[in-house]
Amino acid sequence: MVPVSYYLALSGVLFGLGMIAFVFKRNIISIFMAIELMLNAVNLAFVAFSRALGQLQGQVFVFFVIVVAAAEAAVGLAIILVVARNRQTLNVERVDSLKH
Amino acid sequence: MTLQLFLFFIFAAVAVAGAVSLILQRHPIHSALSLIVVMVALGGLYLLLGAEFIAAVQIIVYGGAIMVLFVFVIMLLNAREEERTDFSRMARWAGLPLAGVFLVEVAYGLARAGSRFPPAANAPFSTRELAGLLFRDYVFPFELTSFLILIAVLGAMVLARRDESE
């Protein structure tokens, strides 16, 4: 019998690791993948709570998060494609033409 | 150590290893593969929690569709390894430790919140009930997400198209 807090701790650890990746990676696609990792960590927390409370609403929410993440990935990657085509680079630090 | 606890530690270790590998790998395709490993490990964890349908949806949609999209884009853009620039001293001496502190704090806070729950029954959740919830109580958000996907597909197609006129 695994206590629910173990799952929640793991969810927190994954979220933190996703955040570290988001802050420290320079490739735009890697940053986007870190966002997906954070979303997955939140999904894990939702499912863990769904088991703890015995309700299915947590899983309904997970379903919607997955669907919205799919839509977001599609549009985000299209934007990345356009930016990469225009700037010829995938390094976020080079996309700085608004900086003075 | 029961079988469940053992399996939990295996899946958790694989998930954390995948996440750490996502950070440490320099080539985005290797990061993508690590993320796929994390997704599959999370699918296994959902199975342990009894959420059978969500585990299958996670692997089919996240692991089999969204990550395929990532891999395609990495291949199309011919992404290369990240350049080797040293971290600024601020990032290395203050950033990483603070990030580690944040991680530990979030994990501890969540775990402490979770310890108030009694251990729950182990029967797997019924897919039929989940479907009932989706199609009766939450049918409005469900239909809205179908619109959302349609808009996302149209937007992605318009954004990624090469302009022939210009």
Add this chain to the structure above:
Amino acid sequence: MNEFASQHPVLLVALPKIVVLLFFLVTSLAYLTWFERKVVAHIQTRWGPYRVGPHGLLQPLADGVKFLFKEDVTPAGADKFVYFLAPFLSLSLAITSIAVIPFGPREFTVFGQPTHLGITDLNIGLLVLFAITSMGVYGVALAGWSSNSKYPLLGGLRSSAQMVSYELALTMSVVGVLLLAGTFNLTEIITAQSGFHWGFLPRWNIFAAAFPQVIGFLCFFIAAVAETNRAPFDLAEAESELVAGFHTEYASFKFAMFFMAEYASMITVSCLATILFFGGWLSPFPQIGAFAWTHYIPAAASVAAGLALVIHGLRYGTIPGRIVLPALGFLLCGVAGLLLRPGIQELAQGPFWFLLKVGIFLFIYVWTRGTLPRLRYDQLMAIGWKLLLPLAILNVVITSLAILWTGR
């Protein structure tokens, strides 16, 4: 032994089943290649493998030895880890999918532990199969990319885009069956198809009472042929097209792994087609009254095949053939004798019909490969998105309306 078995059920019950099933699967993979070469050859009015062993029966062995001894070339600049991972991923996923397929209804006991004919019986068995299929795209895409060469890259991208597109039609065409059965459990889907209309027409999903799933089956089969990258949808990997597509730069054993993965997914999809639409291990004859003799069909088929092999083998050209073929024939007659024993006869009914139907589907697979010309890539994608997906959705709508109307 029985107490030891009850305390270690995984070790003594599941593990032998897995080993036996893996052995049969890998052997049938090898002989499926022989079967395909023979059938395609006969369609083209030639003989196919004939020399390596009687009727070319040792050809798969010769091919295996060849693959093991060929030089293993790795292209320069290839990403080593991904290059080695891709075929391994393809093959392991394709073989894993055999774990959720039920072969028969009977419970039998192994060392005192009751168990069923199949490795697992999951409540989400069908979804697991789709999950495995959708992960199989990675083998192709990563193989194409990691070869560091333009033809594999193009072939890999095209193949994986094709697989992802036809996955949609594949899963949609199955929803009609799910509506009729009400569960994802493969064994329960089969038992929901038991019984007979008007006493003689089996209640399989393709003859379903509410709405016969003919459109669903056709969509499923066409999508499955495209999903497994087989002719006529194999533009991305055919020899006369993009060199050899995503597996151009793969030599010897890694190529053999892709090869085996393709045939294993063919077998999986044929098993799925029989389970979902043709009643799995259910016999097409009602087992009562005037049809009680159909109980003996497995044994009769074995005897007939054995006698045919003996008679043909005794007049075969080469001396080894005159020994091996009659020996195989006697073996089959021995199997028939075994099948007549009461306990085993009950057990063998389900798997016999299941394997017969799977064999028919594999024959149809090879038949379409030998007969139909290849589709151009844009025609292929147009069929997947503009024809199969709308048809599958139409099938879902009509099936659900029919179920509501007939109240079944």
